[in-house]
Amino acid sequence: MELTRRKKDELFAGLPPEWPTDLLPDIQAQVQASRRKVVVLDDDPTGTQTIHNLPVLTEWPVARLAAELAGDYPAFYLLTNSRALPPAQAERLNAEIGRNLMAAAAQTGRQFTVVSRSDSTLRGHFPGEVQALAETLGQSFDGWIVLVVPYFLEGGRYTVNDIHYVAEGEWLIPAGQTEFARDAAFGYQSSNLRHWVAEKMGGSAENVQSISLDDVRRGGPEQVAAKLSQLSGGRVCVVNAVSYRDLEVFTRGLLTAEAAGQRFLYRTASSFVRVRAGLGPRPLLTPAELNLPTTGAGLIVVGSYVPRSTGQVHHLLQLPHLTSLEINVAALLDDDGFQAEVKRVAAAADDALQTGRDVAIYTGRKLVTGPDAGSSLEIGQRVSDGVVAIVQAIQTRPRYLLAKGGITSSDVATRGLGLKRAIVPGQILPGVPVWQADAESRHPGLTYIVFPGNVGGPEAIAQVVTMLKGTNNADFNR
Secondary structure, three states: OOOOOEEHHHHHHOOOOOOOOOOHHHHHHHHHHHOOEEEEEEOOHHHHOOOOOEEEEOOOOHHHHHHHHHOOOOEEEEEOOHHHOOHHHHHHHHHHHHHHHHHHHHHHOOOEEEEEEOOOOOOOOOOHHHHHHHHHOOOOOOEEEEEEEOOEHHHOEEEEOOEEEEEEOOEEEEHHHOHHHHOOOOOOOOOEHHHHHHHHHOOOHHHOEEEOHHHHHHHHHHHHHHHHHOOOOOEEEEEOEOOHHHHHHHHHHHHHHHHOOOOEEEEEOHHHHHHHOOOOOOOOOOHHHHOOOOOOOOEEEEOOOOHHHHHHHHHHOOOOOEEEEEEOHHHHOOOOOHHHHHHHHHHHHHHHHHOOOEEEEEEOOOOOOOOOHHHHHHHHHHHHHHHHHHHHHOOOOOOOEEEEOHHHHHHHHHHHOOOOEEEEEEEEEOOEEEEEEOOOOOOOOOEEEEEOOOOOOOOHHHHHHHHHHOOOOOOOOO
């Protein structure tokens, strides 16, 4: 049966009422009592888009992992950026982290739970990354909670009757019919999550289990725990959710199952992490809370090519008093032209920043792909290398830095800024996290805004830039 788009209000009106009890206090008590640290392997830096006051690491030697496991935070993130890697390399990276986590846990005596955080629109190295983790963590898992949980409220991603939807205005579009399903590296056809798992793993969708909204909203935590208790032998289970209350009910049942001795791996989007870590909601950050310098100018770097990002670039470039610098992608792909293009863009950015003008650096909007997924990833990495080289070559410290796109923001953080650890105070827009760089980075204390490629309306980047410009009281004779 061919799926069609649905009116969000009409679809939701036909669902059972939400579970009436607030379960977050119970979840927080269970998380604290278990002392089981939540470790999130984030395949790009956008996974921090729902949490607050948690650390992010960009490297994972055993000593650093041991320090975080022994610390007071209920969870921490490891920025792997594995979505930008070829499959075999991504799997090796996950295996390395799994081994290091086991060594760190042996040193500290602290238990942990792993979340493999990936894209809410189903792009990423699945099932390879989860399989690599399962093999190296040295445990027998009852399910890969894969517990595929791609619900992501902030980005408009909902799962009903096992169908995963992407919101566009008042409409819900089956995920398999969106631009994300046509991704050059991670494309897929199925919108039904059980069929999507079978598409990615082989086998039959009948072997994929499901936690339904009836289970969550009518059966509550006890029914969720009962269904999870039936999982064994590495079975995959998908989770339906359209609200944070649904996630809380599911998580309460999940914690009950884990307390009874079951062990699961999770492959989820961002919203699940906040609930599983026992974090409550936090209002959006205000510009005043960022404590930005009163002088200087912002630097905006855009590498994402999804149509949503391109529309946001168009609106961004309409802002007055903004210097826009387009990167010639063809030059970056040419060995002779690479360094010259890096030098040209960086010099122009330095000139503008020194006069107090906000600067937007963006890749040309025509996407260049290869004949297959592997070559497309290689081209993307080459372009990202150029973007990073430009950021490294800019000498002027910006007032803040905003990076648009998952791979772009990861590479700019780790290589452009030399960031090894950051704290996430919260989000400046729904789904748009803010990081505060640590003392080891190139610009200690820099406010770094991680803007996912698939988040925000047409004016979202322009909105942030305008908002932050209003906190700058210096007169630069603009």
